[in-house]
Amino acid sequence: MSSGTKYIMSMGDIKRKDNSILFKNDKGNSYLPIESVKEIYCMNEVNVNSKFLDLAAKAGIIIHFFNYYGYYSGTFYPKENLVSGNLTIKQAEAFLSKRNILAKAFVQGIADNIYEVLYHYYRHDKLEVKDTLDWIKNTVPIYLKNENLNIKQILRIEGETWQRFYSDFKYFLPEDFVFNKRVKRPPDNPMNALISFGNSILYSKTVAQIYNTHLNQTISFLHEPSEGRFSLSLDLSEVFKPAIVYKTIFELVNTKKLKVTKHFDRKYNYCLLNTAGKTIFVQAIEEKFDEVFEHKRLKRKISYKTAIKLDGYKLIKFIIEGKEFKPFNLKEMV
Template sequence: MAGGTKYLMSMGELKRKDNSIVFKNDKGNSYLPVESIQELYCMNEISINTKFLDFAAKAGIVIHFFNYYGYYSGTFYPKENLVSGRVTIKQVGAFLNNRNYIAKAFVSGIGENIYQLLYHYYRHDKKEVEPALEWIREKLPEYMEDGNMEIKQILRVEGEIWQRFYECFKYILPEDFVLNKRVKRPPDNPINALISFGNSILYSKTVAQIYNTHLNQTISYLHEPSEGRFSLSLDLSEVFKPAIVYRTIFDLVNTKQIQVSKHFDKKYNYCLLNDEGRKIFVQAIEQRFESVFDHKKLKRKVSYKTAIRLDGYKLIKYLVEGEEFKPFSLKDMM
């Protein structure tokens, strides 16, 4: 798969053999070229030993693990070689003194990208989304200009943006993919299954991109910093959801590449993509990550995956040099 990313969809075992990676499953051995792999996605039960992990670390390979249900479990990455005490101190200082400013920037970015996505459908005769567009265009800036907003209020505004977005799904998607309520663990219907799976992949991709910056993954601003997760990746990934996850979902569903009758398993109170559905979704979202656009400010072609890392650099610029922090916007595309 493009961009140095390899997805392993079946059960098996990863081993080192000389200077190669071998994936062994019931179909035999597959040899993976080390020099062309930057990320490995383990989407099933895969056995790994410490000898292989040491080899992967020296090769600079990041490994993401997902469980049987498609939930992100965690990431193994090499020892951080871009550690910066200066940036970490600045991150902590910004959390203590300017958290609301950064959190608002993320929320404004979410609203802007949802607006651009909905406007695309508005221009294609989905006029029913106009109330959501109007709210984002007129009401959201009023909230963001309030200098006295606390973080809880900022989060409530973020929640309202997403809710208004979800309410538009019935105008964009066929009836069997309508979102009645966002349910995460476990997802209870096909659209929730797609959203959860897509968000997990985006989150893990963001973890890998932040790894290549000087940022500390655990110090976040919109989400609460907490033990056991890289909360800064949650922050940075939010603004990319409309451009990457939801565009992928809308395209796959509306072109009938993903169908309820063919690509989901329903059990008890949860619903998951089956193996075929996962393969289709993974291929589509990976193509989205690797697709390029002409960046208005940089005046060069940039992939969506690179844009995630660029947002990390923008945050560093704000922390260290005081430059305005403005996350990725679909309006940056020429």
């Protein structure tokens, strides 16, 4: 796990102790040097006070809060110092005049990365996924070339792409982790629980990466801008879901590091990762964020986490300079 990222899995209090972070619970006290922390993920009920938040703000620490069910609740981050009124105006103008262009680019990016994930299994004799591969390769680009598509039609193409992806899980996952449909609130089986938890972490990580750009978090293109959420993070994170969330899930499930009987709690109509399961998943997905690969076009090594921020910069180049926006593609990896 990245040395700058800390996860708090249990209930307790976070306080300032001199120039250190103190986490206190019924097991005792834990101290973290302030200079070693960049992000904190509070995965349980955690109490904070203004004295600690003032310290966090001055140190540039971003804090993400999740509720008992593993859903993202919100993010505290320091006062934005990378603010550009000019970019915000141009970002809004792009939403009004070029939204469909960007929405199509995001959907094509999602489809391309799903293709690469499925192709891995096709090469390992899971030939049943070929129908989905062919549909993504041949049909999706034709649909998206239609200049008359509205945003609802673009979203329907995205939805069908995900649904075809889900329908292929039965060909390469254990039976316990196969599911019939995506159910979010609450997740009703182990796979839906993993997807919801992973997507929440990816979304919060994307919020933190966009914070380091001049982009306005609330002006999005594929998702509807709305009150109460950073919808641009939803846009950027979608493209990375196949590469980060799903590859992490498939590896943990197929290597049996996560087991239905050991790492999930079922209550009434919902299913959630227990603390042991969350710990295993968090370790794996943080390793994925920090995984370094050689970028073909940039000709240098970058991490997945950096790739998220680079997509933000690519979006800025589209907005300011009109340069074609092509989101992250797994084919960019050497």
